[in-house]
Amino acid sequence: MRFWHKTYILTLILFLLCLNTGIMTLAVYTYQKNVETIEASATAEQHYITRSFENDYQSMLNAGGMANPSLLMQSYGNHYESKGISLCFEKDEKTVFSNIKFEYSLSKNSLMQKKIDDVRYIFISTEICNGEYDLVYVKNVSELDSEFKTLMTVYVLTALTVSVFLALCLFFVLKRLSVPLDKLRLTTEKIEKGDFSVRAEEKGKDEFSLLARSFNAMLIKIDEQMRSLEIDAEKKQMLVENMAHELRTPLTSIYGYGEYLEKAASTEEERIIAAKYIVAETARLKKISDILLDTAYVRENRFExxxxxxxxxxxxxxxxxxxxxxxxxxxxxxxxxxxxxxxxxxxxxxxxxxxxxxxxxxxxxxxxxxxxxxxxxxxxxxxxxxxxxxxxxxxxxxxxxxxxxxxxxxxxxxxxxxxxxxxxxxxxxxxxxxxxxxxxxxxxxxxxx
Amino acid sequence: MANILIAEDEMSISNLIKMNLALVGHTCAQAFDGNSALNMANSFHFDLIILDVMLPGISGFDLIPHLNNVPVIFVTAKCGLEDRIRGLRLGADDYITKPFETLELVTRVDVVLRRTKAVSHSFEFDDIKIDFDCKKVFKQGTEVNLRPKEFDLLCALVKNRNLALSREKLLEIVWDYDYEGDTRTVDVHIQKLRKKLDIEERLKTVYKTGYRLEV
Missing domain, CATH: 3.30.565.10 (Histidine kinase-like ATPase, C-terminal domain)
Structure with a gap:
């Protein structure tokens, strides 16, 4: 995996993690706030209902003794049913009036939320009329759930859009940024194949161009070194060739005249000439060897x-x-x-x-x-x-x-x-x-x- | 036999070549630098030029186009393949590197001369005449009956006359194989040649070396 692939994947993961955590936190916080608001308004409403019922009940008592309070309760129940609120009046654990259409269990003086048949309700139970009755207030708050759903949909869509956009942008930006590195790699590949004349591109002032610059400096150095080595090798080769040539000439004479002495039908005079050449050429070989030895002697610094x-x-x-x-x-x-x-x-x-x-x-x-x-x-x-x-x-x-x-x-x-x-x-x-x-x-x- | 120009700046080597070629009957002229080589080649007729590549003045490579198609053998200490190819491509007939063996030189000269037809078809010494084309030998005008190998042996000795040939070398030239053991075959054939042609005095045994036909 390339470096920029790694960078890409890691950055993307990190970013998506942060983004989505942020959005989720926001969503949950908003939901919590909504719940609080709705609970507060439900409590206020329940309080209002309680107050007005107690007033009506008191004025009924004052006006004509004890009428049947369940009639009053029924009128309240009917009135609030249209607003999505169900009421239940109990006295000594027995229901006096109720238009709640489902089973529930609830302790006295408490507030709770519950989902029944996929519909969310808020339950508030309080004592009223100085503890004579218990009122259970039940409000349908299913709009809370639907609101939450809408919220989530919006958030998820936003997160997705932003993520995709970011993924694309990040991809192209990182790819673009890694171009100089890729070029450098291609350059090294060419060098690997033996072409030392290539140079890396030195555009800009970032780390890549700094790297390219030192890379080129290194290349120039290597190139110089190689060239000087080549020249050295050439010189050595030349020396060996020259030496071989220089040795060959006397060798040819010595060999040839030796062979002549050995094989030819020759006169005394010719034999003497041949022998003289052998002696002279041997002296020449000796001279070459002397100078080579002198050279070695000087090279080894053995002198006083x-x-x-x-x-x-x-x-x-x-x-x-x-x-x-x-x-x-x-x-x-x-x-x-x-x-x-x-x-x-x-x-x-x-x-x-x-x-x-x-x-x-x-x-x-x-x-x-x-x-x-x-x-x-x-x-x-x-x-x-x-x-x-x-x-x-x-x-x-x-x-x-x-x-x-x-x-x-x-x-x-x-x-x-x-x-x-x-x-x-x-x-x-x-x-x-x-x-x-x-x-x-x-x-x-x-x-x- | 042939008239040969030796263009070689090294006196000792030039003389060496001259002495060896004189043994087998060639006449030689010597030039010690490129310019005199060119002058001599243009003034006299030569059957062959033995040319050193590194001649002072004009190098052998530069000289070769001006030599009017006289056969050339390069003699040089440069043994690189490149130089060899360059020499041959320029029209040299052969290429000898230093140091060389006398027999190699003589043989190569002979081969080039034969190819350019400048070699004689017969050879005579004393009362003996050898006809190379018909493969016949005459003594005092009458044909001597020689077996094929005996004739080949005689030819080898004549071509390298005045030079001692080892038994191994003769075996290689005449019988065409490198064979250490059977040198006695050579001795037997030499005896036969001596007897048939009566050349005891000419065909000598050289101590520890081999045989030599001295003419």
């Missing part, structure tokens, strides 16, 4: 902090790469302002070496690479081929190469910058890249943060 001079780092790197630069026809320029940072010397030198080596590779013959350090900063600048902004966003991903067709003629596994980034992160340093295609690249490692 010492005070490292950035100037020494720069000179050391320039020295180690001078031959390579010469081979490529690239000039290395160092510009040192002494500064030192706290870090792992091996890793930092690995970082600078990698950055400088990349810069050399990016340069054409006659290019220039400038390595400088000053105040917690390392800067490597080249005037090589540069990178597009799109490429810049990917360069720190493992195995990424700026050349889509992955020219390996320059060597390396495409892992260098990924490693650099990790080393920098381990030192709480930030690597930033600025690059213009065909103009050059500037890489800054900032240790100040």
């Amino acid at each position: 902090y010492t005070e490292v001079s950035l100037g020494d780092l720069v000179s050391d790197t320039v020295y180690r790469l001078s031959r390579k630069a010469e081979e490529n026809g690239v000039t290395l320029v160092e510009n040192v302002t002494e500064s030192s940072v706290s870090g792992d010397k091996t890793l930092l030198s690995m970082l600078l070496y990698n950055l400088t080596e990349n810069a050399i590779k990016a340069c054409k013959k006659g290019g220039k690479v400038k390595i400088s350090c000053a105040h917690y900063q390392l800067v490597v600048e080249d005037d090589g081929k540069g990178m597009t902004p799109e490429q810049l966003t990917h360069i720190t991903e493992p195995f990424y190469r700026t050349d889509k067709s992955r020219s390996r003629s320059e060597g390396g596994a495409g892992l260098g910058l990924a490693l650099c980034k990790q080393i920098a992160e381990a030192h709480n340093a930030v690597i930033s890249f600025e690059s213009v295609p065909e103009k050059g690249t500037k890489i800054t490692v900032d240790f100040t943060s």
Whole structure:
């Protein structure tokens, strides 16, 4: 059962209960009042009859001694019968006159109501003429019952009309009020089916729209989270694919030349060539595995902090790469302002070496690479081929190469910058890249943060 | 035999393919990037191009429409089904993923060449001539009577000449089943071939490997 159904039924029951109790109470109260009024008027009438009879009886006694009082009683009886009143005069428990046409029992000096043959009567019994007689006054009050019936009919009809009207109104009002909730439910159903782009309607300022608002906020959060997870998964997938690709090339060579040695009818010279390839490709595999291990090493933070001079780092790197630069026809320029940072010397030198080596590779013959350090900063600048902004966003991903067709003629596994980034992160340093295609690249490692 | 262009940027792999194809008698030219591959394909006649997908300059996928319908076999480290389908849909005749076996490469090259009719119908060495179409073998001009399986075995050895074939591989190629146990059948047939054709010197037993026809 829906919430608004429950609300509807409960409200309706409660309301009908109150309404009908109210109407019934009112009806009963009105009836009671009527009865009281009728009893009072009956009492007054009876009193009047008593008074006038006593007067007549007294004047009869005064006028001519004892006449037959039953004649007087009969004339009273006849007179009042037309008004729906029956009288009975008793003396010493014996009826002197009566025009009451039914059996009854009644104690002296009392008032009662009784239904006889479905007609309601009021009985009043009193002593008159100083206790000489007893008068029983009986009045037909059947109009009381018929009035009550009419009253009840009116009340019941009113109650019914009001109830039906209320039931209908309440039904539509509650249904209308539950519409936003229903919409929210439909939205969640869509989400359940995997559509995270839907949003709940945020109309109005009631609780439902507040709920819708926080619901939407939650959705946006979830959507973001999922997207970032997807991107992460994609990156991981890419890493695995790239790694597989990177491993496959040397593996193919090693496997192929091994098979060649095993199966081919070859000359001594050919066998030596094959063996050399196997050795060279194994070295390449080793390099990849070394870098992967280095990456893992950095990730696990197993390194020692010492005070490292950035100037020494720069000179050391320039020295180690001078031959390579010469081979490529690239000039290395160092510009040192002494500064030192706290870090792992091996890793930092690995970082600078990698950055400088990349810069050399990016340069054409006659290019220039400038390595400088000053105040917690390392800067490597080249005037090589540069990178597009799109490429810049990917360069720190493992195995990424700026050349889509992955020219390996320059060597390396495409892992260098990924490693650099990790080393920098381990030192709480930030690597930033600025690059213009065909103009050059500037890489800054900032240790100040 | 056939004239083949190898377009592969990785020197070691390019040479590997070249050395293996040379063993079975093909002549090979090498290109190390997309542009030179395109130039060479347009300047010379090739029976087949072995094309790496990830070539610097122009990728293999982009190159294929400009190759004037020369048969192409892709060699690539990308083993995804999507890439395979894309390659084949572009008109490649076959698709080999790295790392590959030499025999696989040689066989696929042979199959593609045969389909494009660029393969010779006969093969001669010493005083022996093998006619593949009539399934006949001549020694000094006279026909040698070979049983069908012996002929098939000879064909397998010729097609993969200068490469050692294991007994299991021969069993698979010639007898058409993967069967570990009955490698002696191969030995018996090899003996018969040696005797009938007198090729003791050419058809060698390779230590711990199998047999090799050295031509």
